[in-house]
Amino acid sequence: MQKLTIKEIEEKLFSNELSSLEIQKLYKDERKGVQRLLNKKERLEEEEHLLKQQYESMSMYENQCRSLNYKWIAGIDEVGRGPLAGPVTAAAVILSEDAYIAGLNDSKTLSEAKRETLYEEIMKSAISVSVQMVDASKIDEINIYQAAKHAMKQAVETLDVKPDYLLVDAMEIALPIPQRSIIKGDANSVSIAAASIVAKVTRDRYMKELGVKYPEYGFENHMGYGTKQHLEAIEKIGVINEHRRTFSPVQKFVE
Structure with a gap:
């Protein structure tokens, strides 16, 4: 390993080409650049470990549903209740049991760039996604609370895969499907968090237009x-x- 340049070590270390034994030998390398690379690698691995722990913790409700033999579990959330203009927007997302989207969380806690990145990952890996909007005139007609519920119901009804269980952020949807309303669901359920991100990114793009x-x-x-x-x-x-x-x-x- 001493014959490798620091640049070569960096490429091999971060592309996971080195064995455990080779990495252990690097700790004996006296070059400061090598030690900095090892420290960076440790930090990244710790961050990844914490993200996986967070994802597993936020999968608790989904796992409970699967233990009861539910298969197509949809997370539902809405955004845009407070603004003075634009639609209220709801999304429904069904994630696969083996999905892992690192950093998934309540859309309000994420930067715009992170939301955009996660949005693309969700759209690529989700089993089914649906987004529905209710415009300002309808909001004025039926009030914002009912408009939000209407958008959520439409999002569920337009999923390509019919869900057999719903996890909803702090609301109930008037559909004959077993469901659970979860307070702060977007921070406690991966499916609802995914829906919050999809709804937020979709609405923000609309407002930019x-x-x-x-x-x-x-x-x-x-x-x-x-x-x-x-x-x-x-x-x-x-x-x-x-x-x-x-x-x-x-x-x-x-x-």
Whole structure:
């Protein structure tokens, strides 16, 4: 191993080409660069170990369902209840029993870049995914709570694979399918966490498209929430069809 350059050791170490015996020999290498590489490798392995532990812990509800012979377990979550504009969006996701998506967690705790990465992994590995939106006019008609429930129900009903059990984030869905409502489900269930990420990324992409269509409102910056920028734009320009006219900050600007 002494004959290898630090660059060569780095390539072999991080591509897992070295045996346990060879790695043990590296600990006797006096070059500081080699020791830094070993420290980095240890940190990465510890991070990966913690991520696997987290995933296993968040699979508790799914494992309970499988122990009761349920096979197609869908996680359901929604995003966009609070904004003044744009749709409320729900997703339903069925993950396979052997799936492992490192870093899966409540979408609110993740950076935009991490959500995008996880979104792609979920879409590639999930057994079935469905996303449904309820627009502002429907929200005004039936209220935001009912609109969120409606979007969640539609997401379940449009899955390619019919689920035999539902894990729902803090709500109940009016469907004749066994289900469990889990408080903070997006932080405690891998299926619900996956649904929260899919719903969030889908809605954010939609709001960014609105930002291009209506640049004066800055939707790409606030995603429809009641920021100072958004409220000033409403006061100056008025409301559009994407605004929820029954929401109090918007009501006063509706003729």
